[in-house]
Amino acid sequence: MSSRKRVCIIGAGASGLPSIRHAVLYNCDVVCFEASHAIGGLWRYKPEDTDEGTVMKTTVINTSKEMTAYSDFPPQPEAANFMHNAQLLKYFNDYADEFNLRKYIKFHHKVLNVERASDYVKTGKWKVTYKDNEGQQKEEIFDGVLCCTGHHTTPWLPEKWPGQDTFPGKCVHSHSYKDHRGYEDHTVVVVGVGNSGGDIAVELSRIAKQVYLVTRRGTWVFNRIFDYGEPFDFVVGTRAANYLRGVVPTKMSTWFLESKLQHRFDHEKYGLRPAHHVFGAHPTVNDELPNRIACGMVRIKPNISEFKGNTLVFEDGSRVENVDDVVLATGYLLSFPTLEKGNLIPVEDNEVSLYKYMYPMDIEHNTLAVIGLIQPLGSIMPISEMQARVFLSVLTGESKLPSREGMKKDSEIKRRMMAGRFVKSRRHTIQVDFTPYMDELADLIGCRLDMKQLFMSDFSLGMRALFGPNVAYTYRLQGPHKWAGARDAIMSAADRVAKATNMKYKHPTTMETWRNSLIIIVIFAIFIYLLRYC
Numbered sequence: 001m002s003s004r005k006r007v008c009i010i011g012a013g014a015s016g017l018p019s020i021r022h023a024v025l026y027n028c029d030v031v032c033f034e035a036s037h038a039i040g041g042l043w044r045y046k047p048e049d050t051d052e053g054t055v056m057k058t059t060v061i062n063t064s065k066e067m068t069a070y071s072d073f074p075p076q077p078e079a080a081n082f083m084h085n086a087q088l089l090k091y092f093n094d095y096a097d098e099f100n101l102r103k104y105i106k107f108h109h110k111v112l113n114v115e116r117a118s119d120y121v122k123t124g125k126w127k128v129t130y131k132d133n134e135g136q137q138k139e140e141i142f143d144g145v146l147c148c149t150g151h152h153t154t155p156w157l158p159e160k161w162p163g164q165d166t167f168p169g170k171c172v173h174s175h176s177y178k179d180h181r182g183y184e185d186h187t188v189v190v191v192g193v194g195n196s197g198g199d200i201a202v203e204l205s206r207i208a209k210q211v212y213l214v215t216r217r218g219t220w221v222f223n224r225i226f227d228y229g230e231p232f233d234f235v236v237g238t239r240a241a242n243y244l245r246g247v248v249p250t251k252m253s254t255w256f257l258e259s260k261l262q263h264r265f266d267h268e269k270y271g272l273r274p275a276h277h278v279f280g281a282h283p284t285v286n287d288e289l290p291n292r293i294a295c296g297m298v299r300i301k302p303n304i305s306e307f308k309g310n311t312l313v314f315e316d317g318s319r320v321e322n323v324d325d326v327v328l329a330t331g332y333l334l335s336f337p338t339l340e341k342g343n344l345i346p347v348e349d350n351e352v353s354l355y356k357y358m359y360p361m362d363i364e365h366n367t368l369a370v371i372g373l374i375q376p377l378g379s380i381m382p383i384s385e386m387q388a389r390v391f392l393s394v395l396t397g398e399s400k401l402p403s404r405e406g407m408k409k410d411s412e413i414k415r416r417m418m419a420g421r422f423v424k425s426r427r428h429t430i431q432v433d434f435t436p437y438m439d440e441l442a443d444l445i446g447c448r449l450d451m452k453q454l455f456m457s458d459f460s461l462g463m464r465a466l467f468g469p470n471v472a473y474t475y476r477l478q479g480p481h482k483w484a485g486a487r488d489a490i491m492s493a494a495d496r497v498a499k500a501t502n503m504k505y506k507h508p509t510t511m512e513t514w515r516n517s518l519i520i521i522v523i524f525a526i527f528i529y530l531l532r533y534c
Helices: 016-025 085-098 195-204 232-236 239-247 250-264 289-294 380-395 404-421 434-445 451-457 459-467 472-476 486-491 493-499 510-533
Strands: 006-010 029-034 105-107 110-116 126-131 137-142 144-147 170-173 187-191 210-214 298-301 304-308 311-314 325-328 368-370 375-377 431-433
Touching: 006 016, 006 110, 006 137, 016 029, 016 085, 016 144, 016 380, 126 144, 144 380, 187 195, 195 210, 195 289, 239 434, 239 459, 289 298, 375 434, 380 434, 380 472, 431 434, 434 472, 451 459, 459 486, 472 486, 486 493
Parallel strands: 006 029, 006 144, 029 105, 144 368, 170 325, 187 210, 187 325, 210 298, 375 431
Antiparallel strands: 110 126, 126 137, 304 311
């Protein structure tokens, strides 16, 4: 590294915090601008009306604590496997305290614009204009910029339905929904069956007179808990499962997973079965929705056809009278208003063209990146951390990216793959699969696991890395900034999961673990043999 790089990080939320952490590890002079008074971003619940992104008061994370954790900060054993937003915010605060990150954060500092410096072509530097905590507008020059502002701030509203202006009740976007207060004994229509729509419908069904949940195409509903009470991502988020998805015919894996979901409840009977298969769209994670439908407190409806005052007519001809409230859980717009006044990264039909969903490809230098702009089948937090590691490794000269031509080719291949796999939708423009994408990023900086070498040097760890969940700690076993605690964090992950529900739980003995591992190896080997040779 020829000189110490000066780095600007915009936002101190789930993506900004690990960016600060790794900027420090890379010996950068780091400044984080945070517009609000505290860290946490989206995950810091805000009861007041605000332009900031915020979770609902009752929001619980959809991925387990171990799969959500950063690569060098395992969660406490007593922490819930699926943490309430307040508990996740505590994890962020503990993380910030553990690594002394707050001293790099300038609170009440709002970034107004980021633009190429006058000598950008030569140096790749950026000019950041911001308003400080005294309301003064200032400018500073940085070698690199990480934009960690998230993509849940600008609500997307569909075109108005015929007659919508005649509706006398309240019609709000889910961005403005905080809690159930004010909806007691009301008839409520929730539009959209994604995670937010499902959560709102379930919550309101306990206090509203009746809730109707509107969906155009239906959805596959996942439970957070898999067989035997295991977190679902502990089972499906393993390297072994990822490998099987690569060798098992898609129809077979689709049939298997859909059968598991149908075994829990028949999506057709409950009015939710979509025309697309389970891997064709982002699933909805909701433990209670089937029960609320079974109780009759949530009723499924097709898309709205028109409003007639306080009566809603649906595309199947049915109607609901005396509707009090409509909540639009219709997603968000991708936008980058602070990056050259919104002109640096073009957005068309909610699609952006970024290398690895990070780097603009129509500028000369790789000195600015968007962090956390992904919709993963898994947790965003470890991915944001890995993206930050890639950016900082490249910025400091430790790693190199492909040529612009190579970047564009890679992005086009991904775009075609996603278009061929997913239903065309605004929410499927930044979709990634957790393990394959993490491995792609890890390849760029040399921290991807060499499984063959790992098995030869540490068989027990190799077994956990292959058949256990692909936790972020595995990407700190080798490569830049190896973490001495990575092995122990991996080996003890299952124990922390068990202790979340029973602190007296006794983990299997080494002999029991070896016996179970040998059984798994034999079954796995037989299955692969049958696939290849039968």
